[in-house]
Amino acid sequence: xxxxxxxxxxxxxxxxxxxxxxxxxxxxxxxxxxxxxxxxxxxxxxxxxxxxxxxxxxxxxxxxxxxxxxxxxxxxxxxxxxxxxxxxxxxxxxxxxxxxxxxxxxxxxxxxxxxxxxxxxxxxxxxxxxxxxxxxxxxxxxxxxxxxxxxxxxxxxxxxxxxxxxxxxxxxxxxxxxxxxxxxxxxxxx
Numbered sequence: 001x002x003x004x005x006x007x008x009x010x011x012x013x014x015x016x017x018x019x020x021x022x023x024x025x026x027x028x029x030x031x032x033x034x035x036x037x038x039x040x041x042x043x044x045x046x047x048x049x050x051x052x053x054x055x056x057x058x059x060x061x062x063x064x065x066x067x068x069x070x071x072x073x074x075x076x077x078x079x080x081x082x083x084x085x086x087x088x089x090x091x092x093x094x095x096x097x098x099x100x101x102x103x104x105x106x107x108x109x110x111x112x113x114x115x116x117x118x119x120x121x122x123x124x125x126x127x128x129x130x131x132x133x134x135x136x137x138x139x140x141x142x143x144x145x146x147x148x149x150x151x152x153x154x155x156x157x158x159x160x161x162x163x164x165x166x167x168x169x170x171x172x173x174x175x176x177x178x179x180x181x182x183x184x185x186x187x188x189x190x
Contacts, residue, residue: 011111018115029133109162119152
């Protein structure tokens with residue numbers, strides 16, 4: 001099973017799936033939560049009481065609604081996001097190629113991050129904003145409500161969690177990889 005999960009074809013399929021699932025759910029949210037004129041109707045669908053509900057929110061900024069104008073005021077937002085995505089995408093591809101093939105969890109996580117990033121990038125290029133519709137409340141959390149998010153954000157979050165957890169979950173594999181890298185370094189220095 002892990003051999004299949006750790007193939008490039010599986011990762012490409014996962015990226016495509018994440019993009020399709022993200023865009024399909026966003027199209028549903030727009031169709032469900034806008035009126036005939038295309039404006040949000042401010043309705044909410046409660047899934048689990050007030051803890052999980054669906055409602056449409058447009059995010060014109062970056063992560064957690066941060067504004068690109070505050071980071072690079074000399075660039076139009078669409079160009080800022082295009083450049084950011086190209087740089088981040090290149091870094092993700094380089095990082096993916098540099099990960100040892102035995103570290104299947106990190107490779108899977110990077111594929112999820114890449115797919116989620118592309119999903120939100122499509123929104124930014126198409127509409128100059130990102131469609132968010134999943135609204136959660138985490139009781140006794142630092143903030144009143146967690147920021148509204150979407151399927152792409154979920155893929156990015158789970159992918160990052162996999163990257164963070166990989167050294168702990170695959171402890172022996174990481175030890176072996178470090179040992180081999182150390183040995184190669186010693187051999188080169190001789």
